[in-house]
Amino acid sequence: MRAVAARLGTGPMTLYNYVADRAALDALVVDGVLRGITIPHSPSSDWRVDVRGLAEELWRAVRPHPNAIPLVLARRSQSETFLDAAEALLAALARSGLDGEDLLVAFRAVTTLAAAFAQTELTGPLSARNGGADATIDRFRSLPTERYPRLIEIAGVARTSTPEAEFRRGLEALLDGLQQKFTQRR
Amino acid sequence: MRAVAARLGTGPMTLYNYVADRAALDALVVDGVLRGITIPHSPSSDWRVDVRGLAEELWRAVRPHPNAIPLVLARRSQSETFLDAAEALLAALARSGLDGEDLLVAFRAVTTLAAAFAQTELTGPLSARNGGADATIDRFRSLPTERYPRLIEIAGVARTSTPEAEFRRGLEALLDGLQQKFTQRR
């Protein structure tokens, strides 16, 4: 609150004329981030490209704002921005044939994957391309080999992989699973 | 810091003899939560039951501590507790045949799904069984039907589904996808 007020050149209390709470300001922050998502005007013929597109929009929108990601995951903001993006993603997922609880779960899994992969990339140790990541990766790689063989293996991989590729792979695996879920049911 | 110190009956500064930082204390919190995970002594013959078991352990360990979940997702703590649990999950995933970047991505997707589903359940609007969730679900259900049909559909589902079932379904879909990823490759 105080930081925002200072940036606007007023005292802290002035904000309370526009916002009820710190929580309400958090909601506006999330809203601002989600406003970066572009929703296609009309769906394509392939639900998978639509879901992938929206998931990547979310991932891209969220990535420049690591501190806001926990707020996004906690689902602050039920503004139109959020509702429209959610409905668009749900519509794309539903075109795969999923409905009911499967649809709810698919929605949660996809949004969660996008937000959490972005966060892990930016604050987690097991990823390339963030300040100090190399140091952490080296620490992992110097662990006792007999005890942590797989950890060492993926720490090696993390040195050269890109966040884009990692997210893309995770998303494709999830979409495969969701598609198969529907196929099994019919 | 001050709250912990007060609970221990000392002044705030005493903690600094045991801990470098607020960040170090956060790491201990995450560590305490992860210590609730039970790692089987020896793997079973089915990688899927092992991965599922460990993922559910993580989900269960994290669920009573909603405020710590963002810290878990941000990967504080590289203690033995964390390393051992991570290695056990990686070993189980590797027994599916995945390796390299696939293994890294699978690890991230599974841990992320467990932590984030627990968090969404506890702080998010789209889930049953948390104080005030019914109110939020009702709000969703009273949205304009033509504009948000799918949102309304899943809000209806959320009224009666359980967190356990939702997480289980999401996890199974992801595991299907990971399994298929390996099958496709050979």
Next chain:
DNA sequence: ACCTGAACACCGTTCAAGT
């Protein structure tokens, strides 16, 4: 060497007074 109170620079918010 180990411990810790006072003090500092921050928070979000209440309350009362300003226009």
Next chain:
DNA sequence: ACCTGAACACCGTTCAAGT
């Protein structure tokens, strides 16, 4: 009615003094 400064009850951490 709309706005906002002073003040309160909190933070994490530095610094200096205690044993």
